[in-house]
Amino acid sequence: MAKIPVQFTLNGAEKAEFIDSGTTLLHALRDKIGDTSPKGGCHQGTCGACSVIIDGELRLSCLTLAETCNGAAITTTSGLSQGGVLHPLQRAFLDAFATQCGFCTPGMIMAAKVLLDHTPDPSRDEVVEALSGNICRCTGYEPIIQAVLTAARSNSQNAA
Amino acid sequence: MELRKSYFADQRKDDLHEIGQPRPRSDSPGHVTGKTAYFADRNFPGMLHLKMVRSPYHHARIRSIDTSEAQMHPGVVKILTAKDVPHNVYTILILIQIGPEDETVLADGKVRWKGEAVVAVLAETERAAQEATAKVKVDYEVLPAVFDMEEALKPGAPVVNEYHGRNYYLYDSGECRKVRFGDVEAGFAGADHVLEQTYQSSPIEHAPTETTGCIVAPEGNDRFTCYTNTQAMFFTLDNASIILQMPGNRLHFVGGTVGGGFGGKVDVIVEPIAILGAKLTGRPVSFIYSREEEMQISSPRAAEKVVIKDGAMKDGRIVARKVTGYTDAGAYSRHSPYGAQKGAGHYPGPYTIPNVWIDTYCVYTNRTPSSAMRGFGVTIGDFALEVQMDKLARLIGMDPLEFRFINAYRDGDMKAHRQPTEGAALIECMQEASRAANWPVAEKFMAMSSYAKGA
Ligand code: FES
Ligand code: FES
Numbered sequence: 128m129a130k131i132p133v134q135f136t137l138n139g140a141e142k143a144e145f146i147d148s149g150t151t152l153l154h155a156l157r158d159k160i161g162d163t164s165p166k167g168g169c170h171q172g173t174c175g176a177c178s179v180i181i182d183g184e185l186r187l188s189c190l191t192l193a194e195t196c197n198g199a200a201i202t203t204t205s206g207l208s209q210g211g212v213l214h215p216l217q218r219a220f221l222d223a224f225a226t227q228c229g230f231c232t233p234g235m236i237m238a239a240k241v242l243l244d245h246t247p248d249p250s251r252d253e254v255v256e257a258l259s260g261n262i263c264r265c266t267g268y269e270p271i272i273q274a275v276l277t278a279a280r281s282n283s284q285n286a287a
Numbered sequence: 288m289e290l291r292k293s294y295f296a297d298q299r300k301d302d303l304h305e306i307g308q309p310r311p312r313s314d315s316p317g318h319v320t321g322k323t324a325y326f327a328d329r330n331f332p333g334m335l336h337l338k339m340v341r342s343p344y345h346h347a348r349i350r351s352i353d354t355s356e357a358q359m360h361p362g363v364v365k366i367l368t369a370k371d372v373p374h375n376v377y378t379i380l381i382l383i384q385i386g387p388e389d390e391t392v393l394a395d396g397k398v399r400w401k402g403e404a405v406v407a408v409l410a411e412t413e414r415a416a417q418e419a420t421a422k423v424k425v426d427y428e429v430l431p432a433v434f435d436m437e438e439a440l441k442p443g444a445p446v447v448n449e450y451h452g453r454n455y456y457l458y459d460s461g462e463c464r465k466v467r468f469g470d471v472e473a474g475f476a477g478a479d480h481v482l483e484q485t486y487q488s489s490p491i492e493h494a495p496t497e498t499t500g501c502i503v504a505p506e507g508n509d510r511f512t513c514y515t516n517t518q519a520m521f522f523t524l525d526n527a528s529i530i531l532q533m534p535g536n537r538l539h540f541v542g543g544t545v546g547g548g549f550g551g552k553v554d555v556i557v558e559p560i561a562i563l564g565a566k567l568t569g570r571p572v573s574f575i576y577s578r579e580e581e582m583q584i585s586s587p588r589a590a591e592k593v594v595i596k597d598g599a600m601k602d603g604r605i606v607a608r609k610v611t612g613y614t615d616a617g618a619y620s621r622h623s624p625y626g627a628q629k630g631a632g633h634y635p636g637p638y639t640i641p642n643v644w645i646d647t648y649c650v651y652t653n654r655t656p657s658s659a660m661r662g663f664g665v666t667i668g669d670f671a672l673e674v675q676m677d678k679l680a681r682l683i684g685m686d687p688l689e690f691r692f693i694n695a696y697r698d699g700d701m702k703a704h705r706q707p708t709e710g711a712a713l714i715e716c717m718q719e720a721s722r723a724a725n726w727p728v729a730e731k732f733m734a735m736s737s738y739a740k741g742a
Binding site: 157161162163165167169170171173174203205207208213221226227228229230232263265 | 323
């Protein structure tokens with residue numbers, strides 16, 4: 128099968144790969160490029176574990192063809208901390224006990240980041256709505272919701 | 288959270304200063320940065336993908352299997368059937384002498400539940416493996432199936448599993464686990480109230496976010512490294528060793544963070560066949576359940592049926608309890624004989640009852656084999672018992688919490704299975720619960736203790 132070239136930035140770094148047509152972005156990121164922070168929980172768009180940010184929008188990488196990402200700017204959870212300093216969302220998830228097995232965590236953080244990028248001071252309902260595409264089987268969600276609200280508050284304090 | 292050191296002050300001298308204090312988990316930094324390695328976060332050059340051909344029937348004889356067309360499918364490297372598995376019939380708990388071996392790694396002559404693994408296909412890509420499974424031709428003769436536990440126990444019911452020869456697990460105590468304590472019929476005869484109720488539950492799927500799976504890499508020296516998300520590392524290693532007839536020192540199992548298990552990853556299902564695939568092809572093998580397989584194929588919590596008959600006095604004392612419990616193992620034992628046995632010990636509940644009769648059955652049906660899940664064998668029983676306690680309290684006309692104080696076990700009480708109660712603390716927990724829930728009970732109950740009788 129002829130390979131197709133695809134080129135995009137991942138967490139700010141240039142990436143180029145040859146892929147088979149039909150390869151999902153999830154597969155390309157994990158198995159070709161080696162960023163295993165997006166997780167495959169269902170490969171059918173129902174769990175949110177594979178969530179990434181493409182050009183500022185939250186996307187399910189298991190339902191996104193890698194070949195459609197040419198020229199895109201892709202962000203994953205592995206790219207959030209800067210110089211060893213955790214992103215406020217990462218800090219808040221850690222402090223709020225919002226991870227147990229951790230499998231949903233990278234996807235949750237992506238969904239939360241897109242929310243806070245668009246809505247820096249969300250209501251609890253807005254947080255719940257923003258996370259509604261991400262399944263967590265361990266925490267019961269409450270610590271995750273609290274973590275996102277805490278991160279939003281710490282962001283606004285930093286801004287003030 | 289507050290630690291009440293006044294309780295059991297003579298028992299705990301240690302400081303216990305960690306309780307009620309938030310402490311960061313050691314694995315959280317890895318989780319929030321995406322650095323935690325799960326078993327699937329590995330990729331080996333030349334890795335093959337394994338997909339299963341599964342039974343579309345609940346119960347059927349296999350007349351023939353034809354893999355010739357699948358073999359020709361582009362990308363297919365190896366196809367495995369029962370005859371390729373060195374020790375194909377196994378049972379997980381054989382390691383603790385709970386037999387007989389009753390389950391096939393790959394079906395041999397018969398399938399006993401819908402979804403049972405029949406043929407394993409190894410191919411260069413997941414897609415090729417999946418496509419080839421559709422080209423395997425299995426000729427089935429459909430057999431009558433049984434799905435209801437009481438139907439399965441009736442004479443003349445289709446026999447689900449020939450390795451047992453009957454549709455229940457034969458304990459050394461007979462057709463069920465039994466607890467006999469006092470004289471339950473005399474207890475009912477003398478009771479002011481008798482209440483018999485039946486409680487039933489459906490199978491429950493753990494639905495972990497990460498599906499069950501493993502990746503096996505041959506090491507070149509005839510050893511195999513198996514990266515797995517099993518929750519039962521040594522059960523899996525030892526059973527793999529039996530199934531593959533391969534000494535354990537040739538198997539290197541690497542576990543790590545499990546992406547949610549809840550008991551659902553204690554069965555030995557993916558590893559032996561993936562190791563066999565790696566051995567026979569000389570290539571790394573990935574066998575990871577699809578989400579559909581996780582929901583339909585992995586063992587759920589057993590369906591249970593619990594019949595509870597209680598005799599109680601007007602003053603609130605339960606004087607007799609008779610329980611018949613049924614655990615639906617599905618087609619194979621896995622951990623269910625143990626679960627049903629746990630139920631037998633557990634059913635009187637945390638209550639002191641002078642006359643107890645318990646029978647718990649582990650029943651085989653043509654349903655998905657059930658297995659471990661958070662407190663299996665006792666969780667559904669507790670649901671049934673506590674609903675029964677509320678109903679009894681209502682029947683007698685008593686506050687449900689006070690009713691439990693009257694019957695709560697205390698240190699020194701003999702339990703029905705002849706273990707004296709120690710360190711019960713149930714009275715103290717209920718006293719705290721009464722305060723925390725603002726559900727007041729009479730002062731005499733707040734003055735009770737798990738230590739002293741007669742208060
Ligand atoms: S893996 Fe993409 S939504 Fe579940
Ligand atoms: S922490 Fe396990 S799924 Fe969310």
